[in-house]
Amino acid sequence: MTRHAIDLAGVDGRTPRVCFIGTACGDAPAVIRDFYDMAQEAGFHGSHLQLFPMPNIEDVRGHLLEQDxxxxxxxxxxxxxxxxxxxxVDAALREAWEAGVVLTGxxxxxxxxxxxxxxxxxxxxLRPFTNGLGLLPWSNGxxxxxxxQRRPLFHKLVGDGVLPSGYATDDGVGVLYRGTEVAGAFTEVDGKGAYFVERSADGGVVETRLDVVRLR
Known part of the structure; x- marks a missing residue:
């Protein structure tokens, strides 16, 4: 999936630049080391942004805008x-997205x-959260x-109007957006799926399985 993201970035004639952000796991050193090992093996230029115990990059905005x-x-x-x-970082990421940097995770x-x-x-x-960055006007499962717990709660939250309609994925599957619209779904694992879940007129939900392309 990461290689596919790099392909989407359209890098030509130089080493792709990929920045890893591990804030959600507390910038665990082992995870960051694993990223650099993978970057070296895959042949791209890796960097990371950490916030614990303090930011490791002085110009966060500038660094993120330089990434592919x-x-x-x-x-x-x-x-x-x-x-x-x-x-x-939230504002810097929005600016990077608007500038065409591929965001993934x-x-x-x-x-x-x-x-x-x-x-x-x-x-x-599981509990709902509704304060995501909102770069995409959808919910995510x-x-x-x-x-x-994931599927029934996601259905309930969409059906109750707590969350807007959105896209859900099995493990190993990613949904590709161009702008704010879905442009495809991809999987690393055979048999896995992606789904669009929307509120129906009667207050229930409708789940539609998307066509998924197997990455090789």
Whole structure:
């Protein structure tokens, strides 16, 4: 999926620049090391932005605008959003997105771009959150096939109008947006799916499975 994001960035004639953001996992050193190991193996220029215990980059905005791809790791989406607002990363990411930088991520790193979704940031029982960055006017459902609370709660929140209609993905699947509209869905794992969930006229929900392209 990361290679596909780099392909979408359209880098030609130089080494792709990919910045890793691990705020949601507290900037865990082991995760950051793993990223650099992967970057070296994959042949792209890696960097990272950390906020704990203090920012490691003086000009966060400038650094993010220089990237081809920004890749956000999973963990606490509530903690991620709070720290980003505190340090102005949210505004810098919006500017990078508007400038054409490819934004990607997993779990919290997917949820954050949307209006909201379901999260375990507050404990093992899932709860809604509705203060995402809102770059995309949709809700987002992650871990759709691997955590049993995810699908029914996502349906309920969309049906009740707590969340807008949105896109959900099984683990290993990503949805591609161009601007704010979906332009495709992709999977690293055979048999996995992506779904559009919308509120019906009677207050229920309709879930539509999307066509998914297998990445090789």
């Amino acid at each position: 791809v920004i890749w956000v790791w999973g963990g606490s989406v509530a903690g991620l959003l709070a720290m980003w607002e505190l340090h102005g 997993v779990s919290a790193g997917s949820l954050c771009w949307h209006v909201g979704g379901t999260t375990d940031s507050f404990g093992p029982d 992650v871990h759709y096939d691997s955590e049993e």
